Amino acid sequence: MNEEAVTEIISRKPELKAAKAKLESMQPGNYCIHQSWGFGQIKDYDAADKKLVIDFEDKQGHRMDPGFCVGTMQVLKPDHLLVRKELEPAAVEDLVSNKPTELIVELLKQYQNFAASTAEIESVLARVIGPIKYKKWWTATKKLLNKDPRISVPARKTGMYVLREEPVTLEEEIIEDYNATQSAKRRVVLAEKLLETAGDHLEELRDQLGLILHTLATAVRESNQLTSAEKLKGAWIRNDFARLLDVNVEDFEPSVVQILSDIQGLDALIDELPTNQQGRALKAIKASHPADWKEICFNLLKNSSGKFTTDCINFLIENGFGDEIKETLIRWQTEQNLKEPVLLWIVKNRHSKKYADLIQDMIQPRLLNSIFFAIDYEALQSSSARRIPLADILSEDRDLIPDLLGTADSETAKDLANNLLLNQGFEELTKKSLLARFIKLFPTVQSLLESDETQQSQGLMVSKESYEKAVSELEDLVQKKIPENSKAIAEARELGDLKENSEYKMAKQDQQVLMSRRNLLEADLQKAQITDFTSATTSNAGIGSVVTLNDEDGNEVTYTILGAWDSDPANQIISYQTPLGKSLLGKTVGDEVVLKIEDTESKLTVASIARYVDLVKS
Structure with a gap:
């Protein structure tokens, strides 16, 4: 489109005079993005028809009025990433694969003031990398951008990514962000980041670190925004800063001891802490409660889960209470107080040399009964199809049942097999798979399975309330959870190599759980017979x-x-x-x-x- 054509367009529509430069950029060969048609290339200008001819990705030779395009189309510069992807695909692919931060630097150069929002960046990345693949790439790249001195990363999604005129160090950037926020929670987070690297630049940052120590101490002392866990974390960071600067930590309030004084709230506080700081909390509890710290730690162990269970065990062993751990675990088992996460820890560590003295005597049939009880209890507490890790490991670890039944007689094995058949934490196919392991060791259990199959064919007596609850759960599975899972599988499949694709594996595992639960509900609902319990008598015991x-x-x-x-x-x-x-x-x-x-x-x-x-x- 030459100058004469541009002048003619403006003469017909004087309101386009301010857009003259944009009209002049609409030259054949230039690339563009249209808000409706997407990425394309201007191929020609038909002077007779007064229309641009543009090849879009899904529509070749599309004819458009230049005046209309002024407000709906962006003509791209020759060095724009999307243009370079067309003209230099190998170079752009090298940036994507090997130089992700350089790609973002190049992208930011395209924007006014070298600044772009998250939405603007993601829009381009989706086209350069792919609408699904870019998400994982962008998640990893954002972590690298946090360490790149050339780029200012926004604290919130609504902020702007900015290419700085002059690079700044990571410490300078954190200090800048710290001073810019009034949020106590945000200050604790930023102070923790700064603490990781500040020691290497102590002398040059000493004055600024001193100011940060003062404001952080004020936030921990006075802020109502912080939970007990956040206040504890802030106090630790405050104290670490003080030691770094040779300041007496005894001058600060609240102290760690004061924060941990509420014994009743320790379970919730520990749960809220990051897993890598829960072990530190145990040491602080010992210092805060010198008279009864051992009892507190055993109570925390009782309700622990995941890595914190190991932290509790190790801490008590380090303090000389190995024998007491063993006695306590056995007592909890007798009292049926061994909770699912602790049982999970026991079975996972049953072959560990480190913990052999603690748990070896527990690897017997009685532990399997405790496992069934815990799984049944967890299933009763939840009406959803959420996974029970202890049930999963019982299915996946093919040596677990043989290990636990090693000292059992046939009658004990039969009782345990019957408990399995009645357990509500397993779907029917899983029960049969687990029973096959019983039968391999104790063939007489086969008769129990045959009896159960006969009983199942006779139907289930259920209350109206429990029937309606089961119907509601099935509807939620079919109409919401299973379709959402199918969508998640499709999206995860697009991320690439399925053997290394954790998102895909997790989505497929969830699919198995959901489909198994649906099949079980459908089968049970077909057999269900609703009763109001009015047929019960006082002469003999029955249902109702x-x-x-x-x-x-x-x-x-x-x-x-x-x-x-x-x-x-x-x-x-x-x-x-x-x-x-x-x-x-x-x-x-x-x-x-x-x-x-x-x-x-x-x-x-x-x-x-x-x-x-x-x-x-x-």
């Missing part, structure tokens, strides 16, 4: 009965027998399918019930039988 029992010492306990999905152990409500529920069915007043758990037998006598529906009405 409230049974009171007396043990040999005269102690009284009451159980309510309800539907297959109505178990609530905390309130003494049991499913008719549980071992206890089965043993009570058909019993009358005066009958004895023998409960066998491992090698221990308890004799109970039925004292009375009432109807659940009568008690609810009253």
